[in-house]
Amino acid sequence: MFEKSTWIRLPRNVVVGHGVRSSVVEVVDDLHLQGRPLLVTSPTPRQVAAEPVAADFEAAGIDPAIVTIESATFDSVETVIETAEAEEVSYLIGVGGGKAIDIAKMASDHLEMGFLSVPTAASHDGVISNRGSVPDGNTRHSVAAEPPLAVVADTEILAEAPWELTTAGCADIISNYTAVMDWRLAKRLKNAEYSEYAAALSEMTAEILVDNADLIRPGLEESAWVVTKALMSSGVAMSIADSSRPASGAEHLFSHQLDRIAPTAALHGHQVGVGSIMTAYLHGGERGIWRDIRDALASIDAPTTAAELDIDDETVIEALTTCHEIRDRYTILGDGMDEHAAREVATKTGVIS
Ligand SMILES: NC(=O)C1=CN([C@@H]2O[C@H](COP(=O)(O)OP(=O)(O)OC[C@H]3O[C@@H](n4cnc5c(N)ncnc54)[C@H](OP(=O)(O)O)[C@@H]3O)[C@@H](O)[C@H]2O)C=CC1
Numbered sequence: 345m346f347e348k349s350t351w352i353r354l355p356r357n358v359v360v361g362h363g364v365r366s367s368v369v370e371v372v373d374d375l376h377l378q379g380r381p382l383l384v385t386s387p388t389p390r391q392v393a394a395e396p397v398a399a400d401f402e403a404a405g406i407d408p409a410i411v412t413i414e415s416a417t418f419d420s421v422e423t424v425i426e427t428a429e430a431e432e433v434s435y436l437i438g439v440g441g442g443k444a445i446d447i448a449k450m451a452s453d454h455l456e457m458g459f460l461s462v463p464t465a466a467s468h469d470g471v472i473s474n475r476g477s478v479p480d481g482n483t484r485h486s487v488a489a490e491p492p493l494a495v496v497a498d499t500e501i502l503a504e505a506p507w508e509l510t511t512a513g514c515a516d517i518i519s520n521y522t523a524v525m526d527w528r529l530a531k532r533l534k535n536a537e538y539s540e541y542a543a544a545l546s547e548m549t550a551e552i553l554v555d556n557a558d559l560i561r562p563g564l565e566e567s568a569w570v571v572t573k574a575l576m577s578s579g580v581a582m583s584i585a586d587s588s589r590p591a592s593g594a595e596h597l598f599s600h601q602l603d604r605i606a607p608t609a610a611l612h613g614h615q616v617g618v619g620s621i622m623t624a625y626l627h628g629g630e631r632g633i634w635r636d637i638r639d640a641l642a643s644i645d646a647p648t649t650a651a652e653l654d655i656d657d658e659t660v661i662e663a664l665t666t667c668h669e670i671r672d673r674y675t676i677l678g679d680g681m682d683e684h685a686a687r688e689v690a691t692k693t694g695v696i697s
């Protein structure tokens with residue numbers, strides 16, 4: 345008997361472009377959302393976008409509530425839940441980088457309310473995804489959550505954000521190459537659940553971004569457009585797979601481990617990019633695509649070395665040799681790298697000196 349089934353959850357409206365911040369109220373109307381929104385934001389995005397969005401609601405005769413969170417923690421999720429209940433809001437709007445959007449996503453899941461995603465940085469592919477990522481004990485990776493009802497990505501705001509946030513988003517996309525290699529390996533060796541459509545979309549997204557690398561330049565709004573479309577496409581791949589597998593392999597394990605052990609972690613996208621150089625080497629050796637990944641990262645000003653991440657060499661080795669333990673996800677790291685092998689791959693790829 346045929347027993348396969350799939351349920352792909354995606355936003356209904358995705359609005360990307362110059363000045364679309366002022367469309368948030370219209371998008372809410374189009375979704376037939378009633379009542380007050382709670383804007384969930386963090387300090388800088390509050391000034392950049394949440395205050396203007398709140399003013400747009402007020403002008404439309406809707407009184408929005410607003411809560412500012414400082415850190416990606418379950419205490420922040422709790423604060424948002426309490427505020428939503430106290431203010432008697434009907435839906436949430438996450439306005440910010442990955443932190444604010446993930447907190448809004450997790451809180452809306454708990455509250456069984458819809459939420460909208462309004463990114464202020466093109467820094468990660470969780471903007472549209474059905475994954476939420478809030479550190480929980482020793483866990484740093486994402487978990488299943490609701491996707492946003494809509495995404496409103498204003499390229500004017502995204503282009504004015506610090507350039508390194510955009511290069512982090514690019515690196516998060518470039519790392520899809522190795523994520524998909526790991527996924528295929530896990531399918532071959534461990535019969536991991538696999539979606540050819542999601543894998544193809546994820547790889548194609550990385551390819552289109554790399555092919556358009558010459559359009560990705562500081563101060564160019566076209567860059568925000570190219571990167572944001574790629575972030576959306578990668579997030580959709582995760583939703584099709586109902587897993588972060590298409591966009592997260594061993595390079596993400598490496599980054600999650602750095603978040604735990606490095607005294608000051610770098611941006612998520614930058615860490616996974618450097619991880620991807622090394623895991624590409626592990627997949628293909630000298631003749632593999634690791635140089636292409638490194639050169640693509642370098643061409644858009646993303647870090648390619650531990651020094652550029654401001655992380656010391658020994659922390660890189662510790663993360664490489666221990667990160668296979670942090671999640672039940674088979675990758676090229678198998679049951680772990682020994683220290684000599686880790687030092688070799690990190691040195692040969694120039695990640696450490
Ligand atoms: N759910 C998912 O599927 C995914 C989730 N993620 C998660 O996303 C997070 C990474 O997101 P990231 O955006 O890098 O992290 P943050 O949200 O912490 O943002 C990084 C920094 O950028 C600042 N910022 C944001 N927008 C602007 C702006 N327009 N101008 C100036 N500064 C700005 C923030 O300010 P401030 O300090 O004021 O907030 C913060 O200091 C990680 O936690 C990662 O795990 C990543 C990929 C997928």
Ligand SMILES: O=C(CO)COP(=O)(O)O
Pocket residue numbers: 469470475477484485486487516588591592596597
């Ligand atoms: O960052 C992600 C995809 O880019 C999400 O992956 P994780 O599930 O590893 O957190």
Ligand SMILES: [Zn+2]
Pocket residue numbers: 468469516591592596612613616
């Ligand atoms: Zn990522």
